[in-house]
Amino acid sequence: MDAHSARSSSPRSIVALLLGVSPLLCGASHQTTNFVVEAPTREVARKVGEHAEECRRTIAKAWLGRELPDWAVPCPVKVKLTGGEAGGLTSFGFDHGHVSDQNMVVEGRLDRILASALPHEVTHTVFAAFFGGPMPRWADEGASLLSEDERERKRHDQIALDLLARRGEIGLGELFRIDEYPKDLMSFYGQGYSISRFLIEIGGRPRFLRFVRDGLESGWDGATLDHYGLADVRELDRAWRSWHRGLLANRNAPPANEAVLAYGEPVDALPSRNPRP
Ligand SMILES: [Zn+2]
Structure with missing residues (x-):
């Protein structure tokens, strides 16, 4: 389980x-x-x-x-x-x-x-x-999976690769809006893990948390532009798929680890479009 x-x-x-x-x-x-x-x-x-x-x-x-x-x-x-x-x-x-x-x-x-x-x-x-409240499911589960050991991370890399190979993934715009666990938990975890890994590899963990917080509060397109410099979620979806094709081309690449998951600066030091009081 x-x-x-x-x-x-x-x-x-x-x-x-x-x-x-x-x-x-x-x-x-x-x-x-x-x-x-x-x-x-x-x-x-x-x-x-x-x-x-x-x-x-x-x-x-x-x-x-x-x-x-x-x-x-x-x-x-x-x-x-x-x-x-x-x-x-x-x-x-x-x-x-x-x-x-x-x-x-x-x-x-x-x-x-x-x-x-x-x-x-x-x-x-x-x-x-x-x-201080519910985190979007895809991010909560996807990013928590990054704390697991290499065996589990590799397993979820493979789940995501298989998912995309059979075109079973859903668009990121839809994924970001899911607030209840769907029936196909394994695919949901695999895709959530993959997009979380991608975002953290390109921007680090604190930026990821800011992105999720701002996306939840004021919309995912604006948060995508502000935090990753991509026009909207459709562009982000394309970037993620492109990154995924790179993974596919190099299946022996190491899974997400401390070397690529830069700690970055403290999360409170990062700018937010809508800072909380
Ligand atoms: Zn969990």
């Missing part, structure tokens, strides 16, 4: 989510500054808690240029160990532009949780803190 997040401002949906989580029969708990982890054993809870803190530090610095302040209430994390691939779910409640609730579930083999699901889900918490 792919990791994904669900966000809602309705406390009822969060309660429903929590009720849907199987209770741990004989689990253990470990609390760090920002996470309280329930897992089958104390050792697993400790490992997940400590790695979550490390991810929180490095991912916030990579995207925002700074660490997040400590949360007033630690984020609950439930760990379900299975023999399978990793997946996860993080739900958020928002109140007046701030995160009011957050709950995380990760599952799979422990090594896959630590390498893939946990960094992915922690990235959602960094974005939620930055946006």
Whole structure:
């Protein structure tokens, strides 16, 4: 199962989510500054808690240029160990532009949780803190996938290549407007990942966040022109496809990594067309 997040401002949906989580029969708990982890054993809870803190530090610095302040209430994390691939779910409640609730579930083999699901889900918490409200799904998922390990990034590169090869992709103008998860999750994740990787490779992470924020607030064409110097989303779509053809021509190229994902300047230092108060 792919990791994904669900966000809602309705406390009822969060309660429903929590009720849907199987209770741990004989689990253990470990609390760090920002996470309280329930897992089958104390050792697993400790490992997940400590790695979550490390991810929180490095991912916030990579995207925002700074660490997040400590949360007033630690984020609950439930760990379900299975023999399978990793997946996860993080739900958020928002109140007046701030995160009011957050709950995380990760599952799979422990090594896959630590390498893939946990960094992915922690990235959602960094974005939620930055946006103070729901982030467009394609960007939230696509950019969170960039926090996963090389194996997952390569897998999503391949999903995107296959998607374009069979012309299964949708236009970026349509992708940017999707606010609920579509039926074909794998294609949606693959395309979201690909366009996020492209935008970050050409402009860095902070610019990407500004683009998404401005696109959401005042329209994607204007945000495309302001942040990437392209006339509109149709031009951006063409540029992305052209970049993709380059990937196709060089399938052995390394996937997105720290070398190409320049940290850039702190996100608050970048100009915004519509700065928030
Ligand atoms: Zn996700």
